Amino acid sequence: MxxxxxxxxxxxxxxxxxxxxxxxxxxxxxxxxxxxxxxxxxxxxxxxxxxxxxxxxxxxxxxxxxxxxxxxxxxxxxxxxxxxxxxxxxxxxxxxxxxxxxxxxxxxxxxxxxxxxxxxxxxxxxxxxxxxxxxxxxxxxxxxxxxxxxxxxxxxxxxxxxxxxxxxxxxxxxxxxxxxxxxxxxKRMPSMWSSQSYLSLGLTALALSIIAVFIARRIAQPLQQLGNAAEKLGRGEDVAPLPERGPLDVRRTAEAFNRMQTRLRRFVEDRTRMLAAIGHDLRTPLTSLRLRAEFVSDEETREKLLSTVEEMQAMTEATLVFAREDATGEATRTVNFPALLESTCADLADLGWNVSFAEAEPMTYRCRPDALRRALRNLVENAVRYGGQARVALSQATDGIEITVDDAGPGIPDCDLDRVFQPFVRLEHSRNRETGGVGLGLSIARSIARAHGGDVVLANRSGGLRALIRLPRSA
Structure with missing residues (x-):
C-alpha cells in the first residue's frame, strides 16, 4: 500500500x-x-x-x-x-x-x-x-x-x-x-454547494496552482542547476560558478557549492603540481646515481645498480606523464563512442597486437575522449601482454554503459583483484616482472574512469580475466 x-x-x-x-x-x-x-x-x-x-x-x-x-x-x-x-x-x-x-x-x-x-x-x-x-x-x-x-x-x-x-x-x-x-x-434546506460554489472553488484551486508552480519553479530551477553542476563536477568537467540567486536557503546552497568547487579544484591542482615537482626533482639524483654506477668495478653489481636506476627512471617518467596529462585539463565533448573505441583498437592492432572490437550500435557520449582512449589502451596493453589477446566490447546497462576487455590469460588471485589498482603494484606470480611496465597502468585507467563518474573493476572468468569499465549515462 x-x-x-x-x-x-x-x-x-x-x-x-x-x-x-x-x-x-x-x-x-x-x-x-x-x-x-x-x-x-x-x-x-x-x-x-x-x-x-x-x-x-x-x-x-x-x-x-x-x-x-x-x-x-x-x-x-x-x-x-x-x-x-x-x-x-x-x-x-x-x-x-x-x-x-x-x-x-x-x-x-x-x-x-x-x-x-x-x-x-x-x-x-x-x-x-x-x-x-x-x-x-x-x-x-x-x-x-x-x-x-x-x-x-x-x-x-x-x-x-x-x-x-x-x-x-x-x-x-x-x-x-x-x-x-x-x-x-x-421546506427543504438549500444545498451549500451550488454552481457558484464550484466555480469559486475551481478558481481558487487554479489561482493556488499557478502560485505554487511559480514558487516551486523559483526554488526548483536553482536546485536543478545545482544537481546538474554536481553531476558534471563528479564527471570531471569544468563547471562555471552557479548563479547565487533565489530564496536565501537556495542562495546559500549555491554559495557553498561554489566554494566547495573552488577548494576541490585548488586541492587537485596543488597535488598535481607537487607530484610533477617531485618527479622532476628526482631526475637529478637519478642521473647522479647512473653516473656513479658506471664507475663500479664489479660488473654484476654495476648491472644491478643500472637496472634499478632505469626502473626508477621509468617510474619517474611515468609519474611525470600522468601528472602532465592530468594537469592539461582536456575539454569535455560529445563523441561517437563506438567509433572512438573501434579506432583505438584498430590503432593498436596496426602495431601487431592481438586486439579485436565487437561491433556495437552507434551512440553518442559526452566525455574526455583522449583520457578514455588512454584508459582503454592501458587495459588492452595489460590484456595482450599478460593474456595474449584483448577482446573489446561495448554494451548498455540499466544505469550507464560498460566496456569489457577480455583476455585469455591465467587470471589473478581474487585477493589481488583490487590491490593491483594501487600505484606501482605488480604481481609476482601471475604477472611477469620483466615484461615491462611500472604498475601505473591500472591506476591511471581507474583514475580516468572515476573522473568520469564511473569505475574500473577486474573479475576472473572462465578462460581468462575481464576488465570492466563502467561509465554513467551521459547527461
Missing part, C-alpha cells in the same frame, strides 16, 4: 507543492463548510421560524377582521408551496395525528394550485413520498409546546410544533370566534 501511495504521489517539487496546496485548500474548505453550514442552518431555521410566526399572526388577524365567507379564499391566497393554512373547529392535542393531517393539507394544496385555470408546476411535488415518510418518522419525537405570550403577535393561546428531520414546523392558534387556525411549514 505504501509503495502504491509513493508511486501515485508526484515526484517533482512543483507537483508536490501543487498537491499539498490543493490538499490544504480541500481541508480548509471542508472545515469551513462544516462551520459555516452549521451556522447557516441555525440562521436559516431561525429566520424561517420568525417569518412563519409573523405570517401566521398576520393571517390570524386578517381572519378575525374579515367576514367568514371570505376565509376560504383568504387561506388559499396566503398559502404557498411550502406553507398551508386551514381552520378547524376543534383543537387536537395528538401531535402525530395533526402532523399527518398537515402533510396531507400541504400535498393537496400543492397538487391543486392553479393560476388562471392552469396548474402551477412545483419542483417539490416529486419528492412528497419521501417527505411523508420522513415526517412520519419525525412525528414520534415531536410534541406540542405552548408559545409564551408575545406582545401584539397572537391574541389567543398558541402552540408550536417542530419536526427537526423534515425541517418542518406547525402552529395552532385560537381565533376570537373560538375556532383554531392551523399553519404548517415544510
Amino acid at each position: 505504501r509503495a502504491l501511495i509513493r508511486h501515485l504521489l508526484p515526484r517533482s517539487l512543483t507537483g508536490q507543492m501543487v498537491g499539498l496546496l490543493l490538499l490544504a485548500l480541500a481541508l480548509s474548505q471542508a472545515i469551513a463548510f462544516v462551520v459555516v453550514s452549521d451556522e447557516r442552518i441555525v440562521m436559516l431555521k431561525g429566520a424561517a421560524k420568525e417569518e412563519f410566526l409573523m405570517r401566521s399572526a398576520s393571517t390570524a388577524r386578517l381572519l378575525e377582521a374579515t367576514p367568514p365567507a371570505l376565509h376560504a379564499e383568504i387561506l388559499r391566497a396566503v398559502g404557498a408551496s411550502y406553507t398551508r393554512y386551514w381552520v378547524a373547529t376543534e383543537n387536537t392535542t395528538d401531535a402525530g395525528k395533526w402532523t399527518r393531517e398537515a402533510w396531507n393539507q400541504l400535498a393537496e394544496g400543492m397538487m391543486t394550485r392553479t393560476r388562471h385555470g392552469h396548474p402551477i408546476p412545483d419542483p417539490l411535488a416529486d419528492g412528497w413520498a419521501s417527505w411523508i415518510a420522513t415526517a412520519a418518522a419525525a412525528t414520534n419525537a415531536a410534541a406540542w409546546r405552548d408559545l409564551p405570550p408575545r406582545a401584539g403577535l397572537f391574541t389567543g393561546p398558541a402552540r408550536f410544533l417542530y419536526l427537526e428531520e423534515a425541517n418542518a414546523m406547525g402552529l395552532t392558534v385560537q381565533l376570537g370566534d373560538g375556532r383554531w387556525l392551523n399553519a404548517f411549514f415544510a
Whole structure:
C-alpha cells in the first residue's frame, strides 16, 4: 500500500507543492463548510421560524377582521408551496395525528394550485413520498409546546410544533370566534454547494496552482542547476560558478557549492603540481646515481645498480606523464563512442597486437575522449601482454554503459583483484616482472574512469580475466 501511495504521489517539487496546496485548500474548505453550514442552518431555521410566526399572526388577524365567507379564499391566497393554512373547529392535542393531517393539507394544496385555470408546476411535488415518510418518522419525537405570550403577535393561546428531520414546523392558534387556525411549514434546506460554489472553488484551486508552480519553479530551477553542476563536477568537467540567486536557503546552497568547487579544484591542482615537482626533482639524483654506477668495478653489481636506476627512471617518467596529462585539463565533448573505441583498437592492432572490437550500435557520449582512449589502451596493453589477446566490447546497462576487455590469460588471485589498482603494484606470480611496465597502468585507467563518474573493476572468468569499465549515462 505504501509503495502504491509513493508511486501515485508526484515526484517533482512543483507537483508536490501543487498537491499539498490543493490538499490544504480541500481541508480548509471542508472545515469551513462544516462551520459555516452549521451556522447557516441555525440562521436559516431561525429566520424561517420568525417569518412563519409573523405570517401566521398576520393571517390570524386578517381572519378575525374579515367576514367568514371570505376565509376560504383568504387561506388559499396566503398559502404557498411550502406553507398551508386551514381552520378547524376543534383543537387536537395528538401531535402525530395533526402532523399527518398537515402533510396531507400541504400535498393537496400543492397538487391543486392553479393560476388562471392552469396548474402551477412545483419542483417539490416529486419528492412528497419521501417527505411523508420522513415526517412520519419525525412525528414520534415531536410534541406540542405552548408559545409564551408575545406582545401584539397572537391574541389567543398558541402552540408550536417542530419536526427537526423534515425541517418542518406547525402552529395552532385560537381565533376570537373560538375556532383554531392551523399553519404548517415544510421546506427543504438549500444545498451549500451550488454552481457558484464550484466555480469559486475551481478558481481558487487554479489561482493556488499557478502560485505554487511559480514558487516551486523559483526554488526548483536553482536546485536543478545545482544537481546538474554536481553531476558534471563528479564527471570531471569544468563547471562555471552557479548563479547565487533565489530564496536565501537556495542562495546559500549555491554559495557553498561554489566554494566547495573552488577548494576541490585548488586541492587537485596543488597535488598535481607537487607530484610533477617531485618527479622532476628526482631526475637529478637519478642521473647522479647512473653516473656513479658506471664507475663500479664489479660488473654484476654495476648491472644491478643500472637496472634499478632505469626502473626508477621509468617510474619517474611515468609519474611525470600522468601528472602532465592530468594537469592539461582536456575539454569535455560529445563523441561517437563506438567509433572512438573501434579506432583505438584498430590503432593498436596496426602495431601487431592481438586486439579485436565487437561491433556495437552507434551512440553518442559526452566525455574526455583522449583520457578514455588512454584508459582503454592501458587495459588492452595489460590484456595482450599478460593474456595474449584483448577482446573489446561495448554494451548498455540499466544505469550507464560498460566496456569489457577480455583476455585469455591465467587470471589473478581474487585477493589481488583490487590491490593491483594501487600505484606501482605488480604481481609476482601471475604477472611477469620483466615484461615491462611500472604498475601505473591500472591506476591511471581507474583514475580516468572515476573522473568520469564511473569505475574500473577486474573479475576472473572462465578462460581468462575481464576488465570492466563502467561509465554513467551521459547527461
